[in-house]
Amino acid sequence: MKLDVDVPADGRRHQYCWGCRAETVAPHHGAAGFTCATCGREYGRSLVVDPALDWWTDPSGEYWHRTAGVFVRRADGRYLFFERVFFPLEWTVPAGHIDTGEDPAHAASRELREEVGLSAPPSDLVPLDVTDIPGDSCWRGSDAHRWHPYLLNVPLETTAEVLEEGRDPRWLTPSEALSRPLTFPVRTLLERHATTTLT
Template sequence: MAQFFNDDGELVHESVGVIVQNPQREILLFKRVKYPFLWTIPAGHRDIGEDPRLAATRELGEETAIVAEDELQELFVGEIRGDSCVGGVDIHFWYAYLYHVKEDIVPVIEAEEGTQWGWFAPQDIPLVTLPVRYLLSQTSVRKLL
């Protein structure tokens, strides 16, 4: 996985994620089977040397079987603190994207990633992971949703 030390000497992992939105402007979320066991978006660590947009497309396909036919729209690039992972790191540098599906689809959530899934209107978002909560709270992101 891609990682680096920031200016303060802290180890930072690089993550990618995709907010998937249907024609009704609902957001696709699934419930994680691993810590922190909350609702999340398709996301994961970026591999070393992997283009962030391609990494996000890969994670989208791996976790939901959604094949992105159009390019993902960049939503957010930056550091999110408090985002713990099994690798023991609490800081992740995120590349988050938006992808619009053209019709309602039924995603195939990878069993080792999540159990339940659903389309949620912005006002009905359940308890989500810290990075998803952070992303959805950003004014620049909210304007696009």
């Protein structure tokens, strides 16, 4: 998505309606999505421009975010996945946006703790290839993300509880995960690494 609003240079967060681009959206109460007070429509996402997040536009005007994610591998070769309850409503791994100035490994460690309650220092995370994924849509309005994926090996007895943005954590093999409706970037990364690093 091209960034098609004139964002004020005030250093503040701005959130626009996905349809009419009015800055009059509010989250649904008790459900995922947003309602616009100007056009009256409801959308699963909005357009958020936030100086606290690492974002940019490329020469074509495409709006990009940076994301860090962790493939958590248990000693039996199964990985931690969970179902998102916010856009996009598909299966994913612990992941999230990187803050402005934040080291990607620290962001991955933070997201791991915030989303599934697992603590791991950045030094325990094994970096995979940094990957640009056009077509990766998030609820904040970007359709292109630069992913910083990591691998974390954990003991067989490790358990996880989804704390934010999801439900139903499952330990799955790569082939089991690929049979589910995965988010576009997680499917892309899993297919890329399933026969090499993620085995």
